[in-house]
Amino acid sequence: MTPAELAERIRVRCPDTVVARGDVSTIVERDDLLETLAWLRDDDDLSLGFCSSVTATDWPGSDPRLWVAYELRSIEHRHRLRVKVGLADGDAHVPTVSSLYPTANWHERETRDFYGIEFDGHPNLRPLMLPEGWDGFPLLKTEELGGVNTRFEGAFIPPVDTRTTTT
Amino acid sequence: MADAPTSSASDPQARVDPVPRETHIDERTGELRQETMIINMGPQHPSTHGVLRLLLELDGETVIRCTPIIGYLHTGIEKNTEYRTWMQGVTYVTRADYLAPFFNELGYCLAVERLLGIEAPARAQVIRVLMNELNRISSHLVWLATGGMELGAVSVMLYGFRERELLLDIFEEATGLRMNHAYIRIGGVIMDLPDEGVPHIERFLEEMPARIDDYERLLDENPIWLERNVGVGMLSADEALSLGVTGPMLRAAGVAADVRKDEPYCGYETYDFQVPVGTGADAYTRYRLRIEEMRESMKIVRQCLDRLEPGPVMVQDPKVAWPAKLSVGPDGIGNDPAYIRHIMEESMEALIHHFKMVTEGVEVPAGEVYQAVESPRGELGFYVVSDGGHRPYRVKIRDPSFANLQAVPAMVEGSLVADTIAAIASLDPVMGGVDR
Numbered sequence: 001m002t003p004a005e006l007a008e009r010i011r012v013r014c015p016d017t018v019v020a021r022g023d024v025s026t027i028v029e030r031d032d033l034l035e036t037l038a039w040l041r042d043d044d045d046l047s048l049g050f051c052s053s054v055t056a057t058d059w060p061g062s063d064p065r066l067w068v069a070y071e072l073r074s075i076e077h078r079h080r081l082r083v084k085v086g087l088a089d090g091d092a093h094v095p096t097v098s099s100l101y102p103t104a105n106w107h108e109r110e111t112r113d114f115y116g117i118e119f120d121g122h123p124n125l126r127p128l129m130l131p132e133g134w135d136g137f138p139l140l141k142t143e144e145l146g147g148v149n150t151r152f153e154g155a156f157i158p159p160v161d162t163r164t165t166t167t
Numbered sequence: 168m169a170d171a172p173t174s175s176a177s178d179p180q181a182r183v184d185p186v187p188r189e190t191h192i193d194e195r196t197g198e199l200r201q202e203t204m205i206i207n208m209g210p211q212h213p214s215t216h217g218v219l220r221l222l223l224e225l226d227g228e229t230v231i232r233c234t235p236i237i238g239y240l241h242t243g244i245e246k247n248t249e250y251r252t253w254m255q256g257v258t259y260v261t262r263a264d265y266l267a268p269f270f271n272e273l274g275y276c277l278a279v280e281r282l283l284g285i286e287a288p289a290r291a292q293v294i295r296v297l298m299n300e301l302n303r304i305s306s307h308l309v310w311l312a313t314g315g316m317e318l319g320a321v322s323v324m325l326y327g328f329r330e331r332e333l334l335l336d337i338f339e340e341a342t343g344l345r346m347n348h349a350y351i352r353i354g355g356v357i358m359d360l361p362d363e364g365v366p367h368i369e370r371f372l373e374e375m376p377a378r379i380d381d382y383e384r385l386l387d388e389n390p391i392w393l394e395r396n397v398g399v400g401m402l403s404a405d406e407a408l409s410l411g412v413t414g415p416m417l418r419a420a421g422v423a424a425d426v427r428k429d430e431p432y433c434g435y436e437t438y439d440f441q442v443p444v445g446t447g448a449d450a451y452t453r454y455r456l457r458i459e460e461m462r463e464s465m466k467i468v469r470q471c472l473d474r475l476e477p478g479p480v481m482v483q484d485p486k487v488a489w490p491a492k493l494s495v496g497p498d499g500i501g502n503d504p505a506y507i508r509h510i511m512e513e514s515m516e517a518l519i520h521h522f523k524m525v526t527e528g529v530e531v532p533a534g535e536v537y538q539a540v541e542s543p544r545g546e547l548g549f550y551v552v553s554d555g556g557h558r559p560y561r562v563k564i565r566d567p568s569f570a571n572l573q574a575v576p577a578m579v580e581g582s583l584v585a586d587t588i589a590a591i592a593s594l595d596p597v598m599g600g601v602d603r
Binding site: 020021022023025049050051052053055057069071073075078080082101102103105106107127128129130131138139145 | 237238241243246247249281284409410411422429430534535536539546548560561563569570573602
């Protein structure tokens with residue numbers, strides 16, 4: 001299926017589907033996400049049964065502020081689709097897709113670490129990339145690069161002038 | 168090292184580590200028996216090329232639960248790219264999976280080129296394929312060397328690193344660096360191959376087949392190698408696909424998925440090569456496939472050398488191309504002295520152009536693309552978003568090691584603890600790519 005044909009096929013159910021630079025992407029509502037993905041995965045013509053990646057982008061000042069992007073791939077039919085869900089500021093949660101795509105487990109944990117997006121129903125939404133108890137969500141545009149103290153839990157390095165010698 | 172958990176079992180959310188099953192007094196001996204034991208494997212491990220920690224729950228010698236813990240090498244590569252120009256992004260992404268730097272560079276550059284709507288010149292495409300396939304061989308050699316060492320095949324370790332050195336010399340000659348080359352750039356490659364480059368690659372192609380035959384003679388029917396690898400780290404096709412596993416791991420389970428064939432880039436559809444596929448789904452099959460892949464890569468390198476026609480290696484558009492002429496000096500790649508003389512003494516316009524391109528760089532139209540390439544470990548994807556500015560808005564690296572590592576529990580739970588080592592070695596994770 002060419003990208004245009006794929007988009008045509010998907011528009012049956014998701015009207016907001018575009019082809020740009022050879023990539024097909026579609027926007028779905030949060031409440032329709034699981035049903036849509038199940039359809040994309042199980043439909044014989046689409047069989048987008050492989051989830052390459054889940055990630056997000058942050059656009060402060062616009063609505064929706066956060067976009068979650070799911071990269072789907074059909075290994076049999078050799079095509080790809082990006083499914084995007086927009087999330088308003090202060091309402092950053094979306095159902096987990098790890099029941100449909102077990103690989104999303106870690107991708108979603110990573111996305112939560114970096115963007116603070118909660119994945120409802122996730123079996124184990126603990127920090128993956130960041131230490132336990134890390135403050136903030138580093139990939140949000142509102143977070144600066146750097147300026148964060150290095151932290152090792154339980155470790156304290158005293159100021160130079162208060163250190164004692166070992167002798 | 169045994170590790171008694173300290174957190175209470177009442178709050179499962181607060182608990183990081185699996186808690187061993189309850190203890191009891193053995194009636195016969197009167198000794199305290201603990202049914203299972205928690206073992207921390209790591210955080211360290213030579214053959215994982217980085218820092219990986221596995222929490223294993225053991226019942227005797229059998230692994231009943233395995234939890235990989237990652238993040239130790241997280242360096243914020245994705246965040247960093249958002250604060251640099253598009254061209255500087257290359258030097259960041261190349262450091263993610265540091266055993267496959269050319270693949271990172273290629274995936275990123277192809278993505279940016281699609282946003283720009285440009286294509287690298289023919290010679291640059293051939294050089295890109297050439298470098299990628301040489302890199303695939305060098306990456307597989309490190310896998311063979313470290314994986315062999317894990318299982319006690321120390322000669323293989325020496326052979327693997329010896330041959331990899333030949334390739335690193337070729338890379339160094341062309342790019343000035345052994346790793347993290349930043350050689351493939353937006354719009355082509357940063358400089359042409361050196362004059363001696365092609366003869367050196369020719370010599371490598373002559374020497375290497377006999378060396379690969381040596382590895383096979385050493386390992387193929389080696390009883391210890393068979394004992395440690397056959398039937399170890401099993402991962403079926405269904406499990407692999409649902410867990411997002413790609414590369415030799417997936418092909419060893421009988422799925423012929425390879426981005427070079429499925430969604431060709433850089434003209435891969437015009438090269439004659441096979442994608443080796445096995446059905447054993449175990450560590451031994453993965454070993455066989457990687458050896459075969461090295462042979463196939465050499466076939467591609469051979470075809471690249473035959474196709475190298477003189478021509479530009481960078482697009483001619485001055486709004487995209489890197490302005491400086493570079494040369495490889497004794498201390499690596501640098502600005503060509505003749506070029507420096509030109510901008511400093513001869514042409515004010517050239518100096519202004521140079522300054523503008525280096526400080527501000529390329530302007531990339533707004534949009535987003537996902538570009539995948541086939542790295543030695545599987546599908547390496549770049550989701551690149553531009554807001555129309557001079558810096559990337561978002562660069563997401565879909566690293567194959569990250570996805571593949573999720574399959575470790577499926578591979579090792581229920582097997583012997585010693586087989587965990589062989590299973591992870593056969594997975595070939597590079598933690599720089601996992602943690603980014």
